Amino acid sequence: MHTVAVLALDGVVPFDMSTPIDTFGRARLPDGRDAYRVRVCAATEEVEADGGVFTLRAHWGLEALAEADTVVVPGTPDVSAGVPPEVADALRAAARAGTRIASICVGAFVLAQTGLLDGLRATTHWAATGELAHRYPEIKVDPDVLYVDNGRILTSAGAAAGLDLCLHMIRCDLGTAVAADTARICVMPLERDGGQAQFIVHEPPAPDGATLEPLLRWMTENSRQELTLADIAARAGMSTRTLNRRFREQTGTTPLQWLQHTRIRHAQHLLETTAHSVERIAAQTGFGSPTAFRDRFRRHVGTSPYAYRRAFRSTRRQPGPPATPVPAAPAPAGV
Structure with missing residues (x-):
């Protein structure tokens, strides 16, 4: 045996x-x-x-x-x-x-x-x-x-x-x-x-300094829009090259990657707390098409939007997406 x-x-x-x-x-x-x-x-x-x-x-x-x-x-x-x-x-x-x-x-x-x-x-x-x-x-x-x-x-x-x-x-x-x-x-x-x-709660990376915080909040508020790197740089009042460098220094990622993290977290919240269709959530979170949404969601979260909702759907609906501050990442020690 x-x-x-x-x-x-x-x-x-x-x-x-x-x-x-x-x-x-x-x-x-x-x-x-x-x-x-x-x-x-x-x-x-x-x-x-x-x-x-x-x-x-x-x-x-x-x-x-x-x-x-x-x-x-x-x-x-x-x-x-x-x-x-x-x-x-x-x-x-x-x-x-x-x-x-x-x-x-x-x-x-x-x-x-x-x-x-x-x-x-x-x-x-x-x-x-x-x-x-x-x-x-x-x-x-x-x-x-x-x-x-x-x-x-x-x-x-x-x-x-x-x-x-x-x-x-x-x-x-x-x-x-x-x-x-x-x-x-x-x-x-x-x-x-x-x-x-x-x-894993996919919060966008938090900045080390405060200089980008107003821009991050603007990006969060406008994440459902089709923002390009040029749009974000224009809002920040700097060149795309300088913007990428500042983003790397303060968040460890790029502006568009940070934007994707924000959209994914918003989508997770909607899947958990609403009965909205995948098509509607794709539009609400700025992914452009349900196909693009499903692909990006699986790559970030490791499962499909449907499977995620089945696992994490709350029995109590909430009125809307949460305010999205830029939180500190949880410490891994002491699990």
Whole structure:
């Protein structure tokens, strides 16, 4: 029987830990037998969960990693915390032995510290992808996907994306029928539309200084118009070359890219809070045509306008688009 070892580090996030326990534990072979043996292991006899909500007594120690076919590493809230040397050694030894190793959410930081992600594509919770890329530049961080499968090393995005990853591994091990049955038991689709990009609030980049703020507010107020670079430069009273340079300096992007971010965020709000058709929203947000809107929306958000609305439509409608200040981007640490 395939053995899954779930590694509980001190401060483990309970949801991250319970996801593989529950998902693999529910998987059944066609004849009704358990498909997996799940073991929770730790470096110490007792582990305190995130926030001290409970103390876990693990039945297995790190030797379970050597005996497992799959090792799953849940996240802990402090991504800067060092991995105990004995844990890092056990993970590296398991990898050398050919064990499949997967992380959930910010558990990717644990694998990163061991060097197991060096040179590989990986993901983590969208709010922590910048931190992962900054700390470990040798990792090819993909902020948009729900999970990444490199063969023997896998990583998932935040929270519920761990379910997607576990179902993916079950499908790889036992086929679509077993994975689909497990998904039904978990009340979870076997595959979700899009990646984690759809869960990110796509605010336009905030400026470092105040000199462009009046222009940004004007662009926001007129974003449904067919603004060209020349139009924006004329409003700013500068050449297009100077405008591009100032925009790069203060926002890290171009005027037209900033405008697209603004239009996408407005479209997300309308999809979430109104029943307006895609055609109407395309016109309201300045995309010109429904086809252009659908294409730009999918490229920015990672899913279609229809799928986004289905996932995020509010049951309570709101009167109109929100005022759009230029907010500071959220810090990725402490996910």
